Each structure stands twice: as C-alpha cells, then as structure tokens.
Amino acid sequence: MDIDVWVRRSVDDGPDAPTPVIDPAKLAAEVARCTRCDLHRERTQTVFGIGNLSADLLIIGEAPGAEEDRLGEPFVGRAGKLLNSMLRAIGLTREQVYIANILKCRPPGNRDPSPEEVANCASYLARQVDIIRPRMILAVGRIAAQNLLHRTTPIGKMRGQRYTYGDPEIPVIVTYHPAYLLRSPREKRKAWADLLLVKELIEEPIL
Numbered sequence: 001m002d003i004d005v006w007v008r009r010s011v012d013d014g015p016d017a018p019t020p021v022i023d024p025a026k027l028a029a030e031v032a033r034c035t036r037c038d039l040h041r042e043r044t045q046t047v048f049g050i051g052n053l054s055a056d057l058l059i060i061g062e063a064p065g066a067e068e069d070r071l072g073e074p075f076v077g078r079a080g081k082l083l084n085s086m087l088r089a090i091g092l093t094r095e096q097v098y099i100a101n102i103l104k105c106r107p108p109g110n111r112d113p114s115p116e117e118v119a120n121c122a123s124y125l126a127r128q129v130d131i132i133r134p135r136m137i138l139a140v141g142r143i144a145a146q147n148l149l150h151r152t153t154p155i156g157k158m159r160g161q162r163y164t165y166g167d168p169e170i171p172v173i174v175t176y177h178p179a180y181l182l183r184s185p186r187e188k189r190k191a192w193a194d195l196l197l198v199k200e201l202i203e204e205p206i207l
C-alpha cells in the first residue's frame with residue numbers, strides 16, 4: 001500500500017495506538033491508478049466520490065454509469081437529479097453530504113458489479129468512511145445495500161430498518177435507488193418515509 005499516512009489500528013497496536021489518518025487526496029490518487037480488476041480497461045476515469053468530507057450523511061450508490069464515467073462525478077445523470085431533489089426534500093443540499101459508490105469504475109453496459117469487483121473496491125469505500133466518519137449512511141438501491149451490509153435480503157425488506165456499518169458502528173438506512181424510482185414513481189411514497197427516518201436520525205442530539 002502506498003499511502004504512507006495510512007495506519008490501521010490493529011489488536012497489537014494497543015489502546016494508545018495512533019488514530020488512523022488518511023489523506024483523501026492520496027486515497028483518490030490511489031483509486032485513480034487502480035488496476036485491481038478489468039474495469040480499469042474500459043473506464044474513462046475513476047469516480048471517487050464528491051461532497052463534504054465532514055458530512056453527517058454519506059450516500060452510497062452502486063457504480064458509475066455512462067455520464068458519471070464521462071464526468072468523473074457520482075450521480076450526475078437523471079438519477080442524480082432525482083437524488084438531489086430527494087435531499088432537498090429533507091433540507092439538505094448535494095454539497096452538504098458526501099456521495100460515493102460501491103464501485104469506483106463503470107461496469108460495461110451498466111451490468112451489476114461482480115462479487116470480485118465489489119471485493120476489490122471495498123477497502124477504498126471503507127477508507128472513505130474512515131475519513132468522513134459520517135453520523136449515518138444512506139444506501140441507495142439493492143446493490144449498495146446488499147454489498148455494504150453483506151446480506152442477500154431483498155431491498156423491500158431492508159428498507160425501514162436500521163442497520164450498522166463498520167467499527168465504530170455507523171447507522172445505515174436503506175432506500176430505493178433513484179433510477180428505480182424514475183421507473184416506478186409509485187414507490188416514491190416509501191422512499192419519502194425512508195428519507196424522514198434519515199432526517200430524524202441526523203437530527204438526533206449527540207449525547
């Protein structure tokens with residue numbers, strides 16, 4: 001690993017070990033050079049993530065699509081516009097949150113990510129979470145939710161529940177992917193309920 005400032009705390013480090021310090025620019029540069037899987041062959045560029053590195057809310061999607069691959073930014077297509085509106089509905093702007101994906105490269109033809117691709121990218125996302133340390137995570141869509149939470153539960157059963165990710169545990173809420181909501185606008189009612197849960201958790205006082 002070529003991130004010199006990255007120190008992951010291990011059992012051997014003891015209680016006084018330094019807290020991990022990760023340089024986001026170095027992590028982004030490492031991602032940009034990544035050749036861990038074949039997705040690097042067809043990408044225009046990697047899509048690292050965007051937003052406020054001190055955000056309370058981290059949104060995690062699936063993988064870049066064609067527009068994201070072209071522009072290097074997550075959720076910039078039609079689904080992204082709907083995501084922006086969903087955020088606005090609970091009083092948040094795109095700039096206030098952080099947005100990332102399970103995969104940093106576009107799968108050709110927007111196919112589902114393979115388990116190997118997800119495994120190869122997982123440490124990048126874990127380190128992004130360590131940098132941001134959000135108060136909560138919103139996983140949008142089945143692929144994001146199942147891979148983040150290591151479950152095969154259908155998304156309809158995951159939404160409305162509270163899960164956790166990582167150590168220390170960060171609360172995770174699951175909702176439908178905005179691309180799915182564009183195809184199935186009737187489900188927006190359920191997504192709205194999920195967003196209200198997000199708002200409630202974010203606004204909970206820190207004790």
Ligand code: URA
Pocket residue numbers: 061062063064065068073074075076079080101141
């Ligand atoms: N869908 C996703 O899950 N992520 C993106 O960045 C764009 C579309």
